[in-house]
Amino acid sequence: MSDVVLRTRGLVKRFGTLTAVDQLDIEVHRGEVVGLLGPNGAGKSTTIGMILGLVRPTAGAAEVMGRDVWRDRENALANSGAIVETPAFYPYLSGRDNLTALALIRGGASRARVDLLLERVGLSARAKSKYRTYSLGMKQRLGIASTLLSDPPLVILDEPANGLDPAGQREIRELVRELAKEEHGVLLASHLLYEVEQICDRVLVINKGKLIASGTIAEVTAGAGTIDIAVGDPARAGATLRALPGITNVQETEAGVKVTAEPARGADLNRALAAAGIYASAIVPHKSSLEDVFLEITDEGGPSTSGAPAPS
Ligand SMILES: Nc1ncnc2c1ncn2[C@@H]1O[C@H](COP(=O)(O)OP(=O)(O)O)[C@@H](O)[C@H]1O
Ligand SMILES: [Mg+2]
Known part of the structure:
Protein backbone atom coordinates (compact mmCIF):
# COMPACT_ATOMS: atom_id res chain seq x y z
CA MET A 1 0.00 0.00 0.00
CA THR A 221 21.43 23.51 1.50
CA ALA A 222 24.00 20.81 0.58
CA GLY A 223 26.82 22.11 -1.54
CA ALA A 224 25.56 25.66 -1.35
CA GLY A 225 27.87 28.30 -0.03
CA THR A 226 30.28 31.10 -0.71
CA ILE A 227 34.04 31.39 -0.60
CA ASP A 228 35.81 34.60 0.34
CA ILE A 229 39.19 34.94 -1.30
CA ALA A 230 41.63 37.67 -0.31
CA VAL A 231 43.68 38.83 -3.29
CA GLY A 232 45.48 42.02 -4.30
CA ASP A 233 43.80 42.39 -7.70
CA PRO A 234 40.08 41.57 -7.33
CA ALA A 235 39.22 42.55 -10.92
CA ARG A 236 41.70 40.12 -12.46
CA ALA A 237 40.86 37.39 -9.92
CA GLY A 238 37.17 37.87 -10.74
CA ALA A 239 37.78 37.48 -14.47
CA THR A 240 39.84 34.32 -13.93
CA LEU A 241 37.24 32.70 -11.65
CA ARG A 242 34.27 33.57 -13.87
CA ALA A 243 35.93 31.61 -16.66
CA LEU A 244 35.78 28.40 -14.56
CA PRO A 245 33.01 25.84 -15.10
CA GLY A 246 30.12 26.12 -12.62
CA ILE A 247 31.13 29.55 -11.36
CA THR A 248 28.52 32.14 -12.20
CA ASN A 249 28.53 34.62 -9.37
CA VAL A 250 31.73 36.45 -8.38
CA GLN A 251 31.52 39.74 -6.51
CA GLU A 252 34.42 42.03 -5.83
CA THR A 253 34.84 42.94 -2.16
CA GLU A 254 37.19 45.26 -0.28
CA ALA A 255 39.64 42.47 0.45
CA GLY A 256 39.24 40.47 -2.75
CA VAL A 257 36.34 38.46 -4.17
CA LYS A 258 33.32 36.57 -2.90
CA VAL A 259 32.45 33.54 -5.01
CA THR A 260 29.17 31.62 -4.90
CA ALA A 261 30.32 28.02 -4.94
CA GLU A 262 30.34 24.80 -2.98
CA PRO A 263 32.51 25.45 0.10
CA ALA A 264 34.66 22.43 -0.85
CA ARG A 265 35.85 24.12 -4.06
CA GLY A 266 38.33 26.39 -2.25
CA ALA A 267 41.42 24.41 -3.32
CA ASP A 268 40.19 24.20 -6.89
CA LEU A 269 39.70 27.99 -7.09
CA ASN A 270 43.09 28.58 -5.48
CA ARG A 271 44.77 26.39 -8.10
CA ALA A 272 43.10 28.29 -10.93
CA LEU A 273 44.17 31.64 -9.49
CA ALA A 274 47.76 30.45 -8.96
CA ALA A 275 47.87 29.19 -12.56
CA ALA A 276 46.99 32.74 -13.64
CA GLY A 277 49.75 34.15 -11.43
CA ILE A 278 47.36 35.41 -8.73
CA TYR A 279 48.19 34.36 -5.18
CA ALA A 280 45.46 34.34 -2.53
CA SER A 281 46.44 35.39 0.99
CA ALA A 282 43.31 33.81 2.53
CA ILE A 283 40.50 31.49 1.45
CA VAL A 284 37.46 31.27 3.74
CA PRO A 285 34.52 28.99 2.89
CA HIS A 286 30.99 29.64 4.27
CA LYS A 287 28.19 27.09 4.19
CA SER A 288 24.81 28.55 3.26
CA SER A 289 21.80 28.41 5.54
CA LEU A 290 18.35 27.67 4.15
CA GLU A 291 17.81 31.42 4.23
CA ASP A 292 20.83 32.10 2.02
CA VAL A 293 19.72 29.43 -0.43
CA PHE A 294 16.17 30.72 -0.44
CA LEU A 295 17.25 34.30 -1.09
CA GLU A 296 19.61 33.24 -3.81
CA ILE A 297 17.26 30.98 -5.73
CA THR A 298 14.32 33.31 -5.46
CA ASP A 299 16.33 36.45 -6.26
CA GLU A 300 14.90 38.06 -3.17
CA GLY A 301 18.23 39.27 -1.86
CA GLY A 302 19.19 42.90 -1.60
CA PRO A 303 17.96 45.86 0.41
CA SER A 304 14.74 46.35 -1.60
CA THR A 305 13.12 43.32 -0.01
CA SER A 306 13.93 44.00 3.64
CA GLY A 307 10.75 44.68 5.55
CA ALA A 308 8.66 41.70 4.52
CA PRO A 309 5.43 42.60 2.74
CA ALA A 310 2.16 41.17 4.00
CA PRO A 311 1.43 37.72 2.59
CA SER A 312 -1.14 37.52 -0.17
N1 LIG B 1 -7.79 34.98 -9.07
C1 LIG B 1 -6.66 35.50 -9.56
N2 LIG B 1 -6.65 36.27 -10.68
C2 LIG B 1 -5.51 36.76 -11.18
N3 LIG B 1 -4.29 36.56 -10.64
C3 LIG B 1 -4.22 35.82 -9.52
C4 LIG B 1 -5.40 35.26 -8.93
N4 LIG B 1 -5.01 34.56 -7.83
C5 LIG B 1 -3.67 34.71 -7.73
N5 LIG B 1 -3.19 35.46 -8.75
C6 LIG B 1 -1.77 35.78 -9.00
O1 LIG B 1 -1.06 34.56 -9.07
C7 LIG B 1 0.23 34.69 -8.46
C8 LIG B 1 0.37 33.67 -7.36
O2 LIG B 1 -0.47 34.05 -6.28
P1 LIG B 1 -0.63 33.19 -4.95
O3 LIG B 1 -0.86 31.76 -5.34
O4 LIG B 1 -1.63 33.83 -4.08
O5 LIG B 1 0.84 33.31 -4.32
P2 LIG B 1 1.35 33.02 -2.83
O6 LIG B 1 0.27 32.31 -2.08
O7 LIG B 1 2.57 32.20 -3.02
O8 LIG B 1 1.68 34.36 -2.22
C9 LIG B 1 0.33 36.13 -7.99
O9 LIG B 1 1.00 36.87 -8.99
C10 LIG B 1 -1.13 36.55 -7.87
O10 LIG B 1 -1.26 37.95 -8.06
MG1 LIG C 1 -0.62 32.75 -0.23
Whole structure:
Protein backbone atom coordinates (compact mmCIF):
# COMPACT_ATOMS: atom_id res chain seq x y z
CA MET A 1 0.00 0.00 0.00
CA SER A 2 1.30 3.38 -0.97
CA ASP A 3 1.65 6.06 1.67
CA VAL A 4 1.21 8.90 -0.81
CA VAL A 5 -1.68 11.10 0.31
CA LEU A 6 -1.22 13.89 -2.24
CA ARG A 7 0.24 13.90 -5.69
CA THR A 8 0.13 16.58 -8.36
CA ARG A 9 1.11 15.95 -11.95
CA GLY A 10 2.06 18.76 -14.29
CA LEU A 11 -0.19 21.15 -12.42
CA VAL A 12 -0.58 24.49 -14.24
CA LYS A 13 -2.68 27.57 -13.53
CA ARG A 14 -2.74 30.59 -15.79
CA PHE A 15 -4.57 33.82 -15.04
CA GLY A 16 -4.65 35.53 -18.43
CA THR A 17 -1.02 35.90 -19.44
CA LEU A 18 0.31 35.20 -15.93
CA THR A 19 1.40 31.62 -15.24
CA ALA A 20 0.84 31.44 -11.47
CA VAL A 21 1.64 27.71 -11.21
CA ASP A 22 3.92 26.13 -13.78
CA GLN A 23 4.15 22.34 -14.24
CA LEU A 24 4.20 21.45 -10.58
CA ASP A 25 4.84 17.83 -9.57
CA ILE A 26 4.72 17.35 -5.84
CA GLU A 27 4.01 14.57 -3.37
CA VAL A 28 3.09 14.40 0.28
CA HIS A 29 3.31 11.14 2.24
CA ARG A 30 1.66 10.06 5.46
CA GLY A 31 3.52 11.08 8.59
CA GLU A 32 5.46 13.96 7.09
CA VAL A 33 5.17 17.72 7.16
CA VAL A 34 6.07 19.19 3.80
CA GLY A 35 6.76 22.90 3.53
CA LEU A 36 5.64 24.74 0.43
CA LEU A 37 8.02 27.64 0.67
CA GLY A 38 8.18 30.68 -1.57
CA PRO A 39 8.01 34.46 -1.52
CA ASN A 40 4.69 36.26 -1.74
CA GLY A 41 3.14 35.72 -5.15
CA ALA A 42 5.10 32.49 -5.77
CA GLY A 43 1.92 30.50 -6.37
CA LYS A 44 1.49 28.71 -3.03
CA SER A 45 -2.14 29.61 -2.41
CA THR A 46 -3.09 28.96 -6.03
CA THR A 47 -1.52 25.49 -5.77
CA ILE A 48 -3.47 24.80 -2.59
CA GLY A 49 -6.65 26.12 -4.23
CA MET A 50 -6.24 23.52 -6.97
CA ILE A 51 -5.60 20.73 -4.46
CA LEU A 52 -8.79 21.69 -2.62
CA GLY A 53 -10.93 21.96 -5.74
CA LEU A 54 -11.39 25.72 -5.31
CA VAL A 55 -9.32 26.73 -8.35
CA ARG A 56 -9.66 24.91 -11.65
CA PRO A 57 -6.29 23.82 -13.09
CA THR A 58 -5.43 25.05 -16.58
CA ALA A 59 -3.59 21.75 -17.09
CA GLY A 60 -2.43 18.78 -15.06
CA ALA A 61 -4.11 17.20 -12.07
CA ALA A 62 -4.08 16.87 -8.31
CA GLU A 63 -4.92 13.59 -6.59
CA VAL A 64 -5.72 13.09 -2.94
CA MET A 65 -5.48 9.43 -1.85
CA GLY A 66 -5.39 8.55 -5.53
CA ARG A 67 -8.65 10.40 -6.30
CA ASP A 68 -8.60 13.14 -8.90
CA VAL A 69 -9.77 16.41 -7.36
CA TRP A 70 -11.72 17.45 -10.47
CA ARG A 71 -12.96 14.09 -11.78
CA ASP A 72 -13.70 12.44 -8.44
CA ARG A 73 -14.18 15.53 -6.38
CA GLU A 74 -16.28 14.26 -3.52
CA ASN A 75 -14.01 11.33 -2.70
CA ALA A 76 -10.88 13.42 -3.08
CA LEU A 77 -12.15 16.19 -0.84
CA ALA A 78 -13.40 13.74 1.78
CA ASN A 79 -9.73 12.91 2.34
CA SER A 80 -8.47 16.43 2.96
CA GLY A 81 -8.94 19.05 5.62
CA ALA A 82 -7.65 22.59 5.31
CA ILE A 83 -7.48 26.04 6.72
CA VAL A 84 -6.69 28.49 3.97
CA GLU A 85 -7.30 31.71 5.84
CA THR A 86 -8.59 32.59 9.29
CA PRO A 87 -11.52 30.19 9.26
CA ALA A 88 -15.08 31.53 9.38
CA PHE A 89 -16.79 30.69 12.66
CA TYR A 90 -19.85 32.16 14.35
CA PRO A 91 -18.61 34.88 16.74
CA TYR A 92 -21.43 34.46 19.26
CA LEU A 93 -21.21 30.68 19.50
CA SER A 94 -18.71 28.93 21.75
CA GLY A 95 -15.77 27.04 20.28
CA ARG A 96 -17.52 23.76 21.06
CA ASP A 97 -20.81 24.84 19.48
CA ASN A 98 -18.98 26.03 16.39
CA LEU A 99 -17.27 22.66 15.97
CA THR A 100 -20.53 20.82 16.63
CA ALA A 101 -22.28 22.91 13.98
CA LEU A 102 -19.55 22.15 11.45
CA ALA A 103 -19.67 18.46 12.34
CA LEU A 104 -23.41 18.46 11.57
CA ILE A 105 -22.90 20.15 8.20
CA ARG A 106 -20.17 17.71 7.27
CA GLY A 107 -22.26 14.77 8.37
CA GLY A 108 -20.23 13.10 11.03
CA ALA A 109 -18.17 13.58 14.14
CA SER A 110 -19.77 12.62 17.42
CA ARG A 111 -19.91 14.83 20.47
CA ALA A 112 -17.10 12.73 21.91
CA ARG A 113 -14.92 13.49 18.87
CA VAL A 114 -15.63 17.21 19.16
CA ASP A 115 -14.51 17.10 22.78
CA LEU A 116 -11.46 15.03 21.89
CA LEU A 117 -10.45 17.55 19.23
CA LEU A 118 -10.91 20.50 21.59
CA GLU A 119 -8.63 18.67 23.98
CA ARG A 120 -6.14 17.95 21.17
CA VAL A 121 -5.76 21.62 20.28
CA GLY A 122 -5.65 22.75 23.91
CA LEU A 123 -9.04 24.47 23.98
CA SER A 124 -10.90 22.31 26.50
CA ALA A 125 -10.73 24.94 29.21
CA ARG A 126 -12.17 27.59 26.89
CA ALA A 127 -14.56 25.34 24.96
CA LYS A 128 -17.60 27.13 26.33
CA SER A 129 -16.33 30.67 25.72
CA LYS A 130 -17.70 32.59 22.76
CA TYR A 131 -15.50 32.44 19.67
CA ARG A 132 -15.23 36.24 19.56
CA THR A 133 -13.39 36.21 22.89
CA TYR A 134 -10.63 33.93 21.53
CA SER A 135 -7.13 35.15 20.79
CA LEU A 136 -5.90 34.79 17.23
CA GLY A 137 -3.88 31.74 18.26
CA MET A 138 -6.97 30.11 19.77
CA LYS A 139 -8.92 30.87 16.60
CA GLN A 140 -6.21 29.20 14.51
CA ARG A 141 -6.23 26.19 16.81
CA LEU A 142 -10.00 25.89 16.55
CA GLY A 143 -9.50 26.07 12.78
CA ILE A 144 -7.07 23.15 12.94
CA ALA A 145 -9.54 21.21 15.10
CA SER A 146 -12.19 21.80 12.41
CA THR A 147 -9.91 20.33 9.72
CA LEU A 148 -9.60 17.18 11.83
CA LEU A 149 -13.34 16.53 12.27
CA SER A 150 -13.33 13.87 9.57
CA ASP A 151 -9.79 12.67 10.45
CA PRO A 152 -8.50 13.28 6.89
CA PRO A 153 -5.21 11.73 5.69
CA LEU A 154 -4.18 15.08 4.17
CA VAL A 155 -4.12 18.31 6.18
CA ILE A 156 -3.35 21.58 4.40
CA LEU A 157 -2.40 24.77 6.18
CA ASP A 158 -1.84 28.02 4.29
CA GLU A 159 0.33 30.45 6.28
CA PRO A 160 -0.88 29.07 9.65
CA ALA A 161 1.31 31.35 11.78
CA ASN A 162 0.16 34.49 10.02
CA GLY A 163 -0.40 37.25 12.56
CA LEU A 164 0.37 35.08 15.58
CA ASP A 165 2.67 36.16 18.37
CA PRO A 166 5.71 33.93 19.09
CA ALA A 167 3.84 31.90 21.74
CA GLY A 168 0.93 31.32 19.36
CA GLN A 169 3.31 30.32 16.55
CA ARG A 170 4.95 27.83 18.82
CA GLU A 171 1.64 26.25 19.79
CA ILE A 172 0.80 25.81 16.13
CA ARG A 173 4.24 24.31 15.42
CA GLU A 174 3.82 21.74 18.17
CA LEU A 175 0.33 20.88 17.01
CA VAL A 176 1.46 20.41 13.42
CA ARG A 177 4.29 18.10 14.48
CA GLU A 178 1.76 16.00 16.40
CA LEU A 179 -0.44 15.72 13.32
CA ALA A 180 2.45 14.14 11.46
CA LYS A 181 3.07 11.74 14.35
CA GLU A 182 -0.53 10.66 14.02
CA GLU A 183 0.10 9.72 10.40
CA HIS A 184 -1.53 12.67 8.71
CA GLY A 185 0.37 14.05 5.74
CA VAL A 186 0.67 17.80 6.18
CA LEU A 187 1.27 20.37 3.45
CA LEU A 188 2.14 23.71 4.97
CA ALA A 189 2.51 26.80 2.81
CA SER A 190 4.58 29.61 4.20
CA HIS A 191 6.71 32.54 3.16
CA LEU A 192 8.47 32.32 6.55
CA LEU A 193 11.73 30.42 6.43
CA TYR A 194 11.97 30.18 10.15
CA GLU A 195 8.60 28.48 10.39
CA VAL A 196 9.43 25.99 7.66
CA GLU A 197 12.84 25.22 9.13
CA GLN A 198 11.27 24.53 12.51
CA ILE A 199 8.40 22.27 11.45
CA CYS A 200 9.02 20.62 8.12
CA ASP A 201 10.60 17.27 7.27
CA ARG A 202 10.93 18.29 3.64
CA VAL A 203 10.67 21.52 1.76
CA LEU A 204 9.50 22.38 -1.74
CA VAL A 205 10.77 25.79 -2.77
CA ILE A 206 8.69 27.47 -5.43
CA ASN A 207 9.17 30.75 -7.21
CA LYS A 208 7.07 32.19 -10.03
CA GLY A 209 5.02 29.00 -9.98
CA LYS A 210 7.97 26.68 -10.58
CA LEU A 211 9.52 24.12 -8.26
CA ILE A 212 13.11 25.25 -7.96
CA ALA A 213 14.42 23.09 -5.13
CA SER A 214 13.16 20.22 -3.00
CA GLY A 215 14.38 17.83 -0.36
CA THR A 216 15.21 17.85 3.31
CA ILE A 217 16.65 21.12 4.57
CA ALA A 218 20.08 19.44 4.67
CA GLU A 219 19.67 18.38 1.04
CA VAL A 220 18.48 21.77 -0.16
CA THR A 221 21.43 23.51 1.50
CA ALA A 222 24.00 20.81 0.58
CA GLY A 223 26.82 22.11 -1.54
CA ALA A 224 25.56 25.66 -1.35
CA GLY A 225 27.87 28.30 -0.03
CA THR A 226 30.28 31.10 -0.71
CA ILE A 227 34.04 31.39 -0.60
CA ASP A 228 35.81 34.60 0.34
CA ILE A 229 39.19 34.94 -1.30
CA ALA A 230 41.63 37.67 -0.31
CA VAL A 231 43.68 38.83 -3.29
CA GLY A 232 45.48 42.02 -4.30
CA ASP A 233 43.80 42.39 -7.70
CA PRO A 234 40.08 41.57 -7.33
CA ALA A 235 39.22 42.55 -10.92
CA ARG A 236 41.70 40.12 -12.46
CA ALA A 237 40.86 37.39 -9.92
CA GLY A 238 37.17 37.87 -10.74
CA ALA A 239 37.78 37.48 -14.47
CA THR A 240 39.84 34.32 -13.93
CA LEU A 241 37.24 32.70 -11.65
CA ARG A 242 34.27 33.57 -13.87
CA ALA A 243 35.93 31.61 -16.66
CA LEU A 244 35.78 28.40 -14.56
CA PRO A 245 33.01 25.84 -15.10
CA GLY A 246 30.12 26.12 -12.62
CA ILE A 247 31.13 29.55 -11.36
CA THR A 248 28.52 32.14 -12.20
CA ASN A 249 28.53 34.62 -9.37
CA VAL A 250 31.73 36.45 -8.38
CA GLN A 251 31.52 39.74 -6.51
CA GLU A 252 34.42 42.03 -5.83
CA THR A 253 34.84 42.94 -2.16
CA GLU A 254 37.19 45.26 -0.28
CA ALA A 255 39.64 42.47 0.45
CA GLY A 256 39.24 40.47 -2.75
CA VAL A 257 36.34 38.46 -4.17
CA LYS A 258 33.32 36.57 -2.90
CA VAL A 259 32.45 33.54 -5.01
CA THR A 260 29.17 31.62 -4.90
CA ALA A 261 30.32 28.02 -4.94
CA GLU A 262 30.34 24.80 -2.98
CA PRO A 263 32.51 25.45 0.10
CA ALA A 264 34.66 22.43 -0.85
CA ARG A 265 35.85 24.12 -4.06
CA GLY A 266 38.33 26.39 -2.25
CA ALA A 267 41.42 24.41 -3.32
CA ASP A 268 40.19 24.20 -6.89
CA LEU A 269 39.70 27.99 -7.09
CA ASN A 270 43.09 28.58 -5.48
CA ARG A 271 44.77 26.39 -8.10
CA ALA A 272 43.10 28.29 -10.93
CA LEU A 273 44.17 31.64 -9.49
CA ALA A 274 47.76 30.45 -8.96
CA ALA A 275 47.87 29.19 -12.56
CA ALA A 276 46.99 32.74 -13.64
CA GLY A 277 49.75 34.15 -11.43
CA ILE A 278 47.36 35.41 -8.73
CA TYR A 279 48.19 34.36 -5.18
CA ALA A 280 45.46 34.34 -2.53
CA SER A 281 46.44 35.39 0.99
CA ALA A 282 43.31 33.81 2.53
CA ILE A 283 40.50 31.49 1.45
CA VAL A 284 37.46 31.27 3.74
CA PRO A 285 34.52 28.99 2.89
CA HIS A 286 30.99 29.64 4.27
CA LYS A 287 28.19 27.09 4.19
CA SER A 288 24.81 28.55 3.26
CA SER A 289 21.80 28.41 5.54
CA LEU A 290 18.35 27.67 4.15
CA GLU A 291 17.81 31.42 4.23
CA ASP A 292 20.83 32.10 2.02
CA VAL A 293 19.72 29.43 -0.43
CA PHE A 294 16.17 30.72 -0.44
CA LEU A 295 17.25 34.30 -1.09
CA GLU A 296 19.61 33.24 -3.81
CA ILE A 297 17.26 30.98 -5.73
CA THR A 298 14.32 33.31 -5.46
CA ASP A 299 16.33 36.45 -6.26
CA GLU A 300 14.90 38.06 -3.17
CA GLY A 301 18.23 39.27 -1.86
CA GLY A 302 19.19 42.90 -1.60
CA PRO A 303 17.96 45.86 0.41
CA SER A 304 14.74 46.35 -1.60
CA THR A 305 13.12 43.32 -0.01
CA SER A 306 13.93 44.00 3.64
CA GLY A 307 10.75 44.68 5.55
CA ALA A 308 8.66 41.70 4.52
CA PRO A 309 5.43 42.60 2.74
CA ALA A 310 2.16 41.17 4.00
CA PRO A 311 1.43 37.72 2.59
CA SER A 312 -1.14 37.52 -0.17
N1 LIG B 1 -7.79 34.98 -9.07
C1 LIG B 1 -6.66 35.50 -9.56
N2 LIG B 1 -6.65 36.27 -10.68
C2 LIG B 1 -5.51 36.76 -11.18
N3 LIG B 1 -4.29 36.56 -10.64
C3 LIG B 1 -4.22 35.82 -9.52
C4 LIG B 1 -5.40 35.26 -8.93
N4 LIG B 1 -5.01 34.56 -7.83
C5 LIG B 1 -3.67 34.71 -7.73
N5 LIG B 1 -3.19 35.46 -8.75
C6 LIG B 1 -1.77 35.78 -9.00
O1 LIG B 1 -1.06 34.56 -9.07
C7 LIG B 1 0.23 34.69 -8.46
C8 LIG B 1 0.37 33.67 -7.36
O2 LIG B 1 -0.47 34.05 -6.28
P1 LIG B 1 -0.63 33.19 -4.95
O3 LIG B 1 -0.86 31.76 -5.34
O4 LIG B 1 -1.63 33.83 -4.08
O5 LIG B 1 0.84 33.31 -4.32
P2 LIG B 1 1.35 33.02 -2.83
O6 LIG B 1 0.27 32.31 -2.08
O7 LIG B 1 2.57 32.20 -3.02
O8 LIG B 1 1.68 34.36 -2.22
C9 LIG B 1 0.33 36.13 -7.99
O9 LIG B 1 1.00 36.87 -8.99
C10 LIG B 1 -1.13 36.55 -7.87
O10 LIG B 1 -1.26 37.95 -8.06
MG1 LIG C 1 -0.62 32.75 -0.23
